[in-house]
Amino acid sequence: MTPADFIAQWGPGGASAHLNEEQGAQSHFLGLCELLGVPKPGSPEVADEYLFERRSRVIGEARGYADVYYRDHFAWENKAPGKNLDAALRQLLQYSLALSNPPLLVVCDRLVIRIHTQFTGHPSETHTIRIEELADPAVRELLRRVWSDPESFRPRLTSRDITEEAARSFATLAEQLRARGHGADAVAHFLTQCLFCFFAEDVGLLPARMFERLVGNRQLTSERLTQGLASLFTTMQTGGLYGADDIPWFNGGLFARIDVPKLEIVDITELRKAASLNWSAIDVSIFGTLFERGLDPAKRSQLGAHYTDPATIARITEPVITRPLLQEWALVAQDLSQLAAKIRKNGDAAYKKTHQRFVQWLERLRAYRILDPACGSGNFLFMGLKALKDVELHAITEAARLGLDREQDLVTGVHNLLGIELNDYAAELARVSVWIGEIQWRIAHGYGAKTNPVLEPLEQIECRDALLTWPLPPLGEGRDGGQPTPIEAAWPRADVVVGNPPFLGDRKMIRELGEAYTFALRKTYEGRVPGGADLVCYWFEKARAAMAGQALNAAGFVATNSIRGGANRKVLDAIVRDSRIFEAWSDEPWVNEGAAVRVSLVAFGHFSQAATLNGDQVPAIASDLTNLSHPESDLTHATRLRENADASFIGTQKNGPFDVPGDVARAWLALPNPHGQSNAIVVRPWANGLDITRRPQDRWVIDFGVDMPQDQAALFETPFQHVLTHVKPTRVNVRRDWHRTNWWLFGDSRPGLRKLAANIERLIVTPMVAKHRLFAWLPACQIPENLCVAIARADDTTFGILHSRMHELWSLRMGTSLEDRPRYTPTTCFETFPFPVGLAPADTAHQRTEPIEGGALIPADLPEVPFENFKPNQPPALASQAQPAINSKSPATAPATLREHACAIACAAHRLDALRRNWLNPPEWTQGLPEVVPLGMSTSPYPDRMAPRPGLSEADAKALKARTLTKLYNLRPAWLAQAHAQLDAAVAAVYGWTDWRNDMPDEDILRRLLALNRQRTQTESAP
Structure with missing residues (x-):
C-alpha cells in the first residue's frame, strides 16, 4: 500500500471514512502496518506479545483495555473521526497498570495519531501526526519507530533535571528578594504560591496560561504586577472570575495568607525564566528537598548537594505500606473471586454482594492513615501516598477483571496523610x-484533578x-513562675509510621x-531511651510505645547506622522484645x-x-540488624564482663588548641x-587515629596533667604562655564551668588511663574509627587523643589476642560505624569480649611483663599448670563439633601449660x-634518629623517631610516604x-578449639565467643 492509497482510503471523504469505531479500528490499524512495513498483531515473530483487544468484557465498559497492545512497546486506542482523543488517552492511562505500563500510549481517530510517552522519571511528550503528513517519509519513519524503537522516544530531559533547574531559579529569586529586605518567611510563602501556580497552569488547572501571561506582560509596572498577582491569589483562594477567566476554587490553605512583595525587573525576569519550564513534570519525590534548600536561608548552601533517591525511600514504604496492604488485598480478592463466580448479570444479588465486599475494602483504604512525625518537606509522605494509591488502583483493576464496574474515582488522597514538622x-x-504529587498521580493514571476544592485542606501536617x-502555665501563675515542665508530645493515631x-x-x-532542651528531652524519656543515645532513637521509642498501646501497627524509619550498637541499640532491643523487625x-x-x-x-x-535483611530472606532479624539464624549467635545478648573492666580507655x-609542631x-x-x-614534664608527643593508620604527624601537646594548679603550671614559662594565648580565649564561652575556670587543663585528661600508663613503657592503641581494625604500640610517654582507644597493657600476648580474627569479628559485630568505617568503643567491643581463661585483663592487672626468647613480652607470673585446667574456654555445647585440627598444632604437640x-x-x-614495622619503615629507606634530650636530663625519655635516609x-x-597500615591492610x-x-x-589453641581452621565460618566463631560471654556472665553473677 502506498501513502497516497492509504490517505485516499482513510482520509476525509475516503472509501472507509464512513465506518464506525468498531468497524474501522482493526482495518485501519492493519492498513497502517502494511504502509509502514511493520509486523501485524498475532504475527509469528511476536506471538502473544502483540495482540488485538482480548474480548474479556468489563461490565460498565463497551469493551476491554486497549484496541492493540504490544508488550514493552505501546498500547493503542482507536476512535471514530471526531471523537475525543483526550478521553481515549485517559482510558489508556487508567488501564496502563493492567498493561504493564508500556512506554508509549497511542490514540488515533484515523485522521490524527497522537503518540504520548510515559517513561518513568521523564516528562510526558506528545508527537502528533495528521493523516496527510504520512506522505512524508520522515513522518512515516517517526511513526515506524513506535514498533521498531520505542526507546528512541524517551525525552532527553528527566523530571529531575527540570526539578533541579526550577529549584535553582527559585533559589535565585529568594536570594534577590531577601537581599532587598523582604522577610525570609514572606519570601518563601510567596514563591511557594508562585511555584504552585506554574504547576497548576501547566496541568490545565489555571486556564489559558494565565500566570505565565501575567508575569510575561511587559506593559505592567512593578506595582501593577504586584496587584495582579495578589488579585489572582485571592481569586484562587475562593474561586471565581479573574478578568474573563473562571478560576477554580483551590482552597487548601495555600492562599489563605497573601503578601506579594514588590518585584523588581530582575525578579520578574527570573519568574519569566521559570515559567518556561515544564512544571507538570516536577519530580515530587525530590521537589520538597530541593525547594526547601532554595527557600530556607539556613539551607541555601546545600542547593547543589545530593538528595535521596526515591527508590531508596521505597525500601521503607514498600515493606511497611505496600506489601502488607497487598497481603490484605489478596485475602479480599479471594472472597471477591468466590462471590463473583455466582454473578449472572450486572446488578443481581450476587453482584451487589460482591460489590459490597469490595466497597468494604475501599473503606479500609479511605480510613488508612500514614504518619511521618519528622516529615521535612514531604518526601516520605508523598511516597507513602503514592504507595497507597498504587494499591487502590491495583485493586480497582483486579476487581474490574472479576466483573465489577470500574470505580469512577479514588477513595485515597491527601486526607490519608498525617505529618509533624x-x-x-x-x-x-x-x-x-x-498536593502536587496527588494531582500528578491522578493525571498520569487517567483521573482528572479534583474540584471544589482542588486542594483538600492539610492542617493535619502540623508544624x-x-x-x-x-x-x-496554670491561670494566675505569676510572671516569675518559671518555665513549665515539658511533657511527651502526642502523635496522632495512624496505621503506620514512616x-x-x-x-x-x-x-x-x-x-x-x-x-535546656536536651536535658528536658532526656528527663522526659528517662528509662526508655538511654541518656547517651542519638536523637533519632526517640522516634523509634515513641513508635514502639504507640504499638504497645495499640495505636500503631508498624513503623519504618531511617536511622544512623550507629543505631545497631552501643546505647542506641537499647531502643531496638525493646522493639525486638515487644514486636519484631521484619525488614532492615x-x-x-x-x-x-x-x-x-x-x-x-x-x-x-x-x-x-x-x-528480610539486606534484600535476603532470613529466619529473624536481631536488634543489631544481623541475621538471627541461630538464637545462640545473637550477640545482642552479650554483656560487659567484670574481668575486662578498667583496662581500656578512650584517649x-x-x-x-594545646598541640604544637614537633620542631x-x-x-x-x-x-x-x-x-x-624541665619542660619535658608538660610537653609530650601526641597521637591521634591518623598517626596509627597513616604516617606519624610529629605533633606534640602541652599537658599540665590531671589537676596541676595554675600557679604551678605558669612556672613552665613558654608552654604556659602558649596556652594562655591560644587556649584560654577558646574557653571563655564554653558551656561547662569547669572548662572555663580550668582553661589550662585538658577537658578530660583520663586519670584512670594515666595511672595505669605510669607503670608501663608502652600501650596498645587502636583508632576508634577506621576501615580496618588495627592495633599498634604507643610509647607510654605519648598522649593518645579521644579518637583513639588505649588498652593499658604492655605484653604481646594481650596484643596478639586483640589482633586475632576472634576479636576482630567480635569488635566488628559489637561496635557501630561512622559512615562505612567501623567504630571501636571500650564498653561494647572490649569489655564484652571473652578473653581466654587466665589471660583476661583481670589476670594481667598487675601489668608486669617478662621477656621470652626473641624479645616478646608475656604477662609475668603465669601459672605453670596443665592446660586442661583451662578447658572452660570451650563451651560444652560445642565440644561435640571438634574435628581434626587444621593449620594448628595437633593435641599431642600443643602447649601443655597456660604460659x-x-x-x-x-x-x-x-x-x-x-x-x-619493617614494611612501614624499610631500613634501606629509613633511619632511627635519637630524640631530643631535654635540658637538665642526661638521656631522652622519648623513643627514637624514624626519618627518611639522607x-x-x-x-x-x-613510595615511603605512601606506606601506611591502611594501605598495607x-x-x-x-x-x-x-x-x-x-x-x-595460636589464639584458637588457647581457647581449646582443636577443630580450628583458617576458613572457619564467622558465625561459628561468634557463636562460640558468645557462649563464653554468657558463661562468664553467669559465673560473675553467681553468689
Whole structure:
C-alpha cells in the first residue's frame, strides 16, 4: 500500500471514512502496518506479545483495555473521526497498570495519531501526526519507530533535571528578594504560591496560561504586577472570575495568607525564566528537598548537594505500606473471586454482594492513615501516598477483571496523610509536595484533578515538636513562675509510621538543640531511651510505645547506622522484645542535609511477613540488624564482663588548641624555667587515629596533667604562655564551668588511663574509627587523643589476642560505624569480649611483663599448670563439633601449660608487629634518629623517631610516604595473611578449639565467643 492509497482510503471523504469505531479500528490499524512495513498483531515473530483487544468484557465498559497492545512497546486506542482523543488517552492511562505500563500510549481517530510517552522519571511528550503528513517519509519513519524503537522516544530531559533547574531559579529569586529586605518567611510563602501556580497552569488547572501571561506582560509596572498577582491569589483562594477567566476554587490553605512583595525587573525576569519550564513534570519525590534548600536561608548552601533517591525511600514504604496492604488485598480478592463466580448479570444479588465486599475494602483504604512525625518537606509522605494509591488502583483493576464496574474515582488522597514538622519552610513545602504529587498521580493514571476544592485542606501536617510539648502555665501563675515542665508530645493515631528523623549524635544534641532542651528531652524519656543515645532513637521509642498501646501497627524509619550498637541499640532491643523487625537494611548510603552518610533502614511491628535483611530472606532479624539464624549467635545478648573492666580507655580530650609542631616542642625542651624543672614534664608527643593508620604527624601537646594548679603550671614559662594565648580565649564561652575556670587543663585528661600508663613503657592503641581494625604500640610517654582507644597493657600476648580474627569479628559485630568505617568503643567491643581463661585483663592487672626468647613480652607470673585446667574456654555445647585440627598444632604437640600458650601467642604477635614495622619503615629507606634530650636530663625519655635516609630518591621518598597500615591492610600481601593465620591458630589453641581452621565460618566463631560471654556472665553473677 502506498501513502497516497492509504490517505485516499482513510482520509476525509475516503472509501472507509464512513465506518464506525468498531468497524474501522482493526482495518485501519492493519492498513497502517502494511504502509509502514511493520509486523501485524498475532504475527509469528511476536506471538502473544502483540495482540488485538482480548474480548474479556468489563461490565460498565463497551469493551476491554486497549484496541492493540504490544508488550514493552505501546498500547493503542482507536476512535471514530471526531471523537475525543483526550478521553481515549485517559482510558489508556487508567488501564496502563493492567498493561504493564508500556512506554508509549497511542490514540488515533484515523485522521490524527497522537503518540504520548510515559517513561518513568521523564516528562510526558506528545508527537502528533495528521493523516496527510504520512506522505512524508520522515513522518512515516517517526511513526515506524513506535514498533521498531520505542526507546528512541524517551525525552532527553528527566523530571529531575527540570526539578533541579526550577529549584535553582527559585533559589535565585529568594536570594534577590531577601537581599532587598523582604522577610525570609514572606519570601518563601510567596514563591511557594508562585511555584504552585506554574504547576497548576501547566496541568490545565489555571486556564489559558494565565500566570505565565501575567508575569510575561511587559506593559505592567512593578506595582501593577504586584496587584495582579495578589488579585489572582485571592481569586484562587475562593474561586471565581479573574478578568474573563473562571478560576477554580483551590482552597487548601495555600492562599489563605497573601503578601506579594514588590518585584523588581530582575525578579520578574527570573519568574519569566521559570515559567518556561515544564512544571507538570516536577519530580515530587525530590521537589520538597530541593525547594526547601532554595527557600530556607539556613539551607541555601546545600542547593547543589545530593538528595535521596526515591527508590531508596521505597525500601521503607514498600515493606511497611505496600506489601502488607497487598497481603490484605489478596485475602479480599479471594472472597471477591468466590462471590463473583455466582454473578449472572450486572446488578443481581450476587453482584451487589460482591460489590459490597469490595466497597468494604475501599473503606479500609479511605480510613488508612500514614504518619511521618519528622516529615521535612514531604518526601516520605508523598511516597507513602503514592504507595497507597498504587494499591487502590491495583485493586480497582483486579476487581474490574472479576466483573465489577470500574470505580469512577479514588477513595485515597491527601486526607490519608498525617505529618509533624518543626521547620516552617519544610512544613509548607510538605503540603505543596503532596498536593502536587496527588494531582500528578491522578493525571498520569487517567483521573482528572479534583474540584471544589482542588486542594483538600492539610492542617493535619502540623508544624510543631514531635517529641516534647510545653503545656501552658496554670491561670494566675505569676510572671516569675518559671518555665513549665515539658511533657511527651502526642502523635496522632495512624496505621503506620514512616520517616527520616533528624540525625544528631549525643554530643551534637546539646550544641544544636541547647542544653535546656536536651536535658528536658532526656528527663522526659528517662528509662526508655538511654541518656547517651542519638536523637533519632526517640522516634523509634515513641513508635514502639504507640504499638504497645495499640495505636500503631508498624513503623519504618531511617536511622544512623550507629543505631545497631552501643546505647542506641537499647531502643531496638525493646522493639525486638515487644514486636519484631521484619525488614532492615543494616548499612546503606543515604543523603542527610546534603551530605553522604551511612544509615540503617528499619521496619518493625506486628506484621506477619517474612523477615528480610539486606534484600535476603532470613529466619529473624536481631536488634543489631544481623541475621538471627541461630538464637545462640545473637550477640545482642552479650554483656560487659567484670574481668575486662578498667583496662581500656578512650584517649584524652583536649578541648582546645594545646598541640604544637614537633620542631616547636623540641625547641621548648631546651629552654630553662624559673623553678628549674624541665619542660619535658608538660610537653609530650601526641597521637591521634591518623598517626596509627597513616604516617606519624610529629605533633606534640602541652599537658599540665590531671589537676596541676595554675600557679604551678605558669612556672613552665613558654608552654604556659602558649596556652594562655591560644587556649584560654577558646574557653571563655564554653558551656561547662569547669572548662572555663580550668582553661589550662585538658577537658578530660583520663586519670584512670594515666595511672595505669605510669607503670608501663608502652600501650596498645587502636583508632576508634577506621576501615580496618588495627592495633599498634604507643610509647607510654605519648598522649593518645579521644579518637583513639588505649588498652593499658604492655605484653604481646594481650596484643596478639586483640589482633586475632576472634576479636576482630567480635569488635566488628559489637561496635557501630561512622559512615562505612567501623567504630571501636571500650564498653561494647572490649569489655564484652571473652578473653581466654587466665589471660583476661583481670589476670594481667598487675601489668608486669617478662621477656621470652626473641624479645616478646608475656604477662609475668603465669601459672605453670596443665592446660586442661583451662578447658572452660570451650563451651560444652560445642565440644561435640571438634574435628581434626587444621593449620594448628595437633593435641599431642600443643602447649601443655597456660604460659606456653601465652608464649605462642606473644611470639606470633611480636613477629607480626616486626614484619609490619619493617614494611612501614624499610631500613634501606629509613633511619632511627635519637630524640631530643631535654635540658637538665642526661638521656631522652622519648623513643627514637624514624626519618627518611639522607639522599633518598624522589621516587623512594614518595613510595615511603605512601606506606601506611591502611594501605598495607588494603593490599593484604601473602606474608601478612600468613602472619595473621599463625597468630589466629595460636589464639584458637588457647581457647581449646582443636577443630580450628583458617576458613572457619564467622558465625561459628561468634557463636562460640558468645557462649563464653554468657558463661562468664553467669559465673560473675553467681553468689
